[in-house]
Amino acid sequence: MPIQDECFYVRNMACTFLRRSDGCLVISGREALELRRADAAIVAELIRLASVPLSGSELRRGASKLENGPAVLEALAKAGCLTEGRTLDALEAKSSPRLKARGQPPLGNVVFGLTGAVASAYMLPSIARLQPFARRIDVVVTRAARPFVAPAAFEAHGIQVWGSASARRGEVRVPHIELADTADLVVVCPASAHAIARLAQGACSDLVSLVVTATRAPVIVVPSMNEAMWDHPAVQRNVARIVADGVHVVEPHRGLEVAWLARGEPPRLGFGTQGLLDGAMLATLTAVAAGKPRTREVSRE
Ligand SMILES: Cc1cc2nc3c(=O)[nH]c(=O)nc-3n(C[C@H](O)[C@H](O)[C@H](O)COP(=O)(O)O)c2cc1C
Incomplete structure (x- = not known):
């Protein structure tokens, strides 16, 4: 599913990114994706960017500043490395509780x-x-x-x-x-x-x-x-x-x-x-x- 400008995204914590001498191995529940060495640094940047929730347009903007960034971003999305939500609340409900709760803590x-x-x-x-x-x-x-x-x-x-x-x-x-x-x-x-x-x-x-x-x-x-x-x-x-x-x-x-x-x-x-x-x-x-x-x-x- 391509990145949608109006949706929100955050890094899927169930994915692991292994940086190796010959490139980068992305291990998601769905597949293991091998990326070339030149793309390993781009993966690192994009994953850092997506460590907090961002809209699709913000994510694309960040990726466009990196050489080959847009293509790597789409590959990561396709491999299931990003969790998507139509709204910020929907994203928070779906993703890891490591995301900071906003407003009053519900548990007291x-x-x-x-x-x-x-x-x-x-x-x-x-x-x-x-x-x-x-x-x-x-x-x-x-x-x-x-x-x-x-x-x-x-x-x-x-x-x-x-x-x-x-x-x-x-x-x-x-x-x-x-x-x-x-x-x-x-x-x-x-x-x-x-x-x-x-x-x-x-x-x-x-x-x-x-x-x-x-x-x-x-x-x-x-x-x-x-x-x-x-x-x-x-x-x-x-x-x-x-x-x-x-x-x-x-x-x-x-x-x-x-x-x-x-x-x-x-x-x-x-x-x-x-x-x-x-x-x-x-x-x-x-x-x-x-x-x-x-x-x-x-x-x-
Ligand atoms: C290694 C070990 C594991 C134990 N695991 C359990 C357990 O999973 N469930 C349980 O009811 N008792 C378990 N016990 C027994 C309790 O530790 C024991 O009944 C103890 O009196 C419980 O005390 P408490 O309820 O005051 O903490 C285990 C004991 C040992 C030594």
């Missing part, structure tokens, strides 16, 4: 609860990607989550990690009340079976269950565990309990079962947070924070 203050499910080890990139859309993000961890979470890495992103109900910092004297009171949304992701049991009891025996019990904000729980654990009647009882209490529980999605990898056995699918981490996180959090979607009867006709 978000508190993430990380538990002793191994998926806690993969949470930093997913949480950091939400930063442009939240006013503030805090992370609370259970004792069992600590081996899977590197606080320094979160703190390097400006995200504070809280591990103890008695840890005072600056103005914050009672962390669970401060975090619970100021939260617009609490997300327990990943939620271990043990953490779900404590939430079902209102146990308040650790910082995650304390914040969940003390907040008036909506709560999302994203279970992550072995499939047999998920099927256990005790776990299902606890899940039903928290749903009845008003918690939003995300249905587990199939992902890699870590215990099988550790045993040196062929990869197997287990139950976890994968679907959410792979891209649906922002949409899910935004819908719940906005109080949507409302329950709707499905027609039984």
Whole structure:
């Protein structure tokens, strides 16, 4: 599809550009495109130009300043290296959440609860990607989550990690009340079976269950565990309990079962947070924070 002057474009983050001694290899979901050496520098310029959303006419103008720029631009568009939207909003909705959100951040203050499910080890990139859309993000961890979470890495992103109900910092004297009171949304992701049991009891025996019990904000729980654990009647009882209490529980999605990898056995699918981490996180959090979607009867006709 040729570049349209009135549409908007941004670099498709799913494309990789490999600069090599003999040229440039563009790897997109659709194809691998080889460009000659002279065009490698043009690709670099165009990709830098398209790292922020631009109209088709602005993009063409930029390309026309480079020798062979227009032809390389069309080749990149044809290979699927640019995401297109009829309006800026449509483009933002389609493209990576790395694009800066405009206006008020839709998520407000978000508190993430990380538990002793191994998926806690993969949470930093997913949480950091939400930063442009939240006013503030805090992370609370259970004792069992600590081996899977590197606080320094979160703190390097400006995200504070809280591990103890008695840890005072600056103005914050009672962390669970401060975090619970100021939260617009609490997300327990990943939620271990043990953490779900404590939430079902209102146990308040650790910082995650304390914040969940003390907040008036909506709560999302994203279970992550072995499939047999998920099927256990005790776990299902606890899940039903928290749903009845008003918690939003995300249905587990199939992902890699870590215990099988550790045993040196062929990869197997287990139950976890994968679907959410792979891209649906922002949409899910935004819908719940906005109080949507409302329950709707499905027609039984
Ligand atoms: C390597 C490892 C991985 C684990 N992964 C999970 C998991 O994915 N889901 C789960 O429910 N429990 C998992 N557990 C067990 C929890 O860590 C254990 O039940 C713990 O008590 C959970 O504590 P928390 O809910 O207070 O964080 C795992 C344990 C280990 C040692």
